Amino acid sequence: MHNRSPRPTSPVRRALNRTLLALCLTSPWVAAPAAAQNQTLNLYSARHYPGDEALYDAFTRATGITIRRVDSDDAGIVARLRAEGAASPADVVLLVDAARMAAADAQGLFLPIRSAKLEAAVPAHLRAAATPQGTTWFGFSTRARVIVYDPLRVKAEDVATYEQLSHPKLKGLLCTRSGSHPYNLSLFATVIERLGDEKGQAWLNGLVANMARPPQGGDTDQIRAVASGECGVALTNSYYLARLINSDKPEDRRVVERVRVMFPNQASTGTHVNIAGAAVARHSKNVDAAVRFLEFLATPEAQQYFANSNNEYPAVPGVKLDNPALRSMGGTDFKAETIPLSTVAKNLTKVQQMLDRAGFR
Numbered sequence: 001m002h003n004r005s006p007r008p009t010s011p012v013r014r015a016l017n018r019t020l021l022a023l024c025l026t027s028p029w030v031a032a033p034a035a036a037q038n039q040t041l042n043l044y045s046a047r048h049y050p051g052d053e054a055l056y057d058a059f060t061r062a063t064g065i066t067i068r069r070v071d072s073d074d075a076g077i078v079a080r081l082r083a084e085g086a087a088s089p090a091d092v093v094l095l096v097d098a099a100r101m102a103a104a105d106a107q108g109l110f111l112p113i114r115s116a117k118l119e120a121a122v123p124a125h126l127r128a129a130a131t132p133q134g135t136t137w138f139g140f141s142t143r144a145r146v147i148v149y150d151p152l153r154v155k156a157e158d159v160a161t162y163e164q165l166s167h168p169k170l171k172g173l174l175c176t177r178s179g180s181h182p183y184n185l186s187l188f189a190t191v192i193e194r195l196g197d198e199k200g201q202a203w204l205n206g207l208v209a210n211m212a213r214p215p216q217g218g219d220t221d222q223i224r225a226v227a228s229g230e231c232g233v234a235l236t237n238s239y240y241l242a243r244l245i246n247s248d249k250p251e252d253r254r255v256v257e258r259v260r261v262m263f264p265n266q267a268s269t270g271t272h273v274n275i276a277g278a279a280v281a282r283h284s285k286n287v288d289a290a291v292r293f294l295e296f297l298a299t300p301e302a303q304q305y306f307a308n309s310n311n312e313y314p315a316v317p318g319v320k321l322d323n324p325a326l327r328s329m330g331g332t333d334f335k336a337e338t339i340p341l342s343t344v345a346k347n348l349t350k351v352q353q354m355l356d357r358a359g360f361r
């Protein structure tokens with residue numbers, strides 16, 4: 001600590017100092033010295049959840065640094081960063097899905113940084129590959145790409161793996177959103193990394209052959225279509241199901257009662273997880289504060305807010321989360337795939353070509 005008193009301190013004072021020191025070390029919610037006042041951090045965010053507001057307020061209370069947010073969707077943020085170029089006021093960029101992080105990174109929109117705190121907190125497979133210049137993006141929450149199925153038409157043991165989704169047993173039962181959507185691209189990229197190109201192509205062909213209808217809608221639409229009987233099995237990000245579980249609407253309750261969830265590949269490679277991630281913007285004028293914000297996101301307290309606000313899982317190992325919807329889906333301790341998400345980046349173009357060959361729209 002910086003306050004060194006020349007006077008002997010009383011036992012009470014010493015106890016108080018110990019308490020303050022403990023608070024400063026353990027909690028990001030403690031107000032910081034006035035030195036950092038008046039600083040503003042421009043955050044370009046594709047995440048818009050109520051809990052995130054509390055998180056940004058906590059950062060401001062802890063550091064004196066104000067957050068100014070620009071909200072858009074992922075494509076809008078990337079377009080804006082490109083248009084603004086070196087004049088961009090962006091300091092921190094928040095995007096969802098590794099495929100999108102990697103695409104923005106490939107366009108040179110992120111600044112490589114070095115942070116011992118981030119490297120210690122965020123597992124290597126949930127961030128960009130390190131280069132001599134540093135690391136560009138880090139995952140701060142994870143979402144699982146799970147299987148939902150109709151237990152009246154599909155047996156759990158027939159949908160225990162992603163690989164099984166191409167089995168002829170499931171002919172006419174599979175529903176998905178577009179194959180080219182980043183959520184599917186990222187999953188397919190890791191499956192193909194494991195299977196190799198030839199088996200990977202056969203797997204994609206098998207998915208197309210099993211479809212109940214042409215790809216359409218978002219993940220929630222697939223869950224509803226399983227509940228309505230139009231499909232027998234579908235892929236969805238875990239938080240969409242959690243949202244339905246948390247819903248009070250009778251029609252959502254009926255959907256939740258009707259479907260079952262499978263965390264695939266528990267006996268082998270683990271369930272595919274993706275991330276919501278953050279990076280320092282290439283032309284940030286507040287790099288130190290931007291890195292500080294990323295480090296803040298990796299603290300246990302911030303991890304809980306960040307993950308809970310969208311029913312996701314903390315990216316930092318060991319952070320305990322109590323989210324009833326996730327608990328009812330089977331908890332937070334499932335086996336997750338550990339193929340580096342940076343691998344996704346390397347496979348994206350190839351996967352798109354393989355999807356075209358398979359006729360997977």
Ligand code: FE
Pocket residue numbers: 237
């Ligand atoms: Fe989403």
